Amino acid sequence: MSVQLQTSRPNASAKVAAKKSKPSRKKSSSWITLFFYTLLVTFLFGMIFTVWFYLTESGTNFRYMMADTLISTQHRHWGAYLIGQNELDKRVEQYWKRFDDYSDVKDNHLVQVPSSSNPSSSAAAAKPHVPEKPLVQIEPIEGKNFKGYLLTVSDPKKIRIAVPGKVGKGEKVTSMVQRLGAVAGVNAGGFVDPEWMGNGFQPTGIVMSGGKIFYNDGGMNTANHVVGIDKDGLMITGKYSPNELLKMGVQEAVTFAPRFIVNGQGLIKNQADGWGIAPRTSMAQKQDGTIMFAIIDGRQPGYSIGATLYDIQNVFLEHGAVTAANLDGGSSTVLVHNNKIVNKPSSEYGERYLPTAWLVFEDPANAAIKNIWEGLDKSKIDPSKW
Known part of the structure; x- marks a missing residue:
């Protein structure tokens, strides 16, 4: 009896152990199956995506959109992995050719800026009282992939180009607004920006403020893409030399491109020609002279x-723009009102130091804007030194 009892217990334990081991084998087998199914689905998805990305019209359009987006960042060279270096170089060249073509479109001068925001003539006084528009208004705007703000300035003659207050590096727009007592401000023209980490002190092209040339990196007859405002409050866009700008009575100007609305007509025909997806700052003018800034x-x-830029063009046209042009964007894009940043700048380093900003003043004649580059040897400016 004792022998039988001793032998029966190990057999029962073995059966229990065998039963316990079966679920663990099933569990490990299930995980292996799931892993291989996941691997197979990933592989198939990758194959389908690759075929779509490189061999279909919609995929190719998406690739070029991505490349266009990279063109305006510090990672432009990555675009070569999407469309090849030759295509990337060709794409950049095509954009600049198109920008030049846009600048050649004749402006029929449809904008009519009132001669005075506060008419004092007897004829004007006889008219029924019309409530004066606020100098500055800000409204949120958004689209499929973007959010931002529209800054509206009722009097274009209240806008000035501001520059840094100290030699050697740029200045944040918040600092310019506070230092000069402005109501609002947005970033303006382009600048030399080594590795997209420059000090923001050296502009590109031309800078004009108060009717004077503050900076010019070319000859007096060298044409630049310009965004400006003349003595009558008319927005000036296109390609002009410094001599031409002076003869035209331009007061405020920076260099950037392209102009994309002329005579109330959008020049950008579709999203594919919209220069990629990016943070944007652009400027426009309505027929009554009102200036608009889109900050995206x-x-x-x-x-x-x-x-x-096609998105921005549509926003401006919906708000009655007659003229519009692009300004510096990307990590420089910023809107300041009442000494506070309104938007959400994309720079990982925070608000950038810049050489120029469009500022709005209640009394622009008293804005103490001085030419910080006067007397400097431009060839000795180091845009990478902080």
């Missing part, structure tokens, strides 16, 4: 990826 946030998934 980007590079922030979940909030705002960015906009194409």
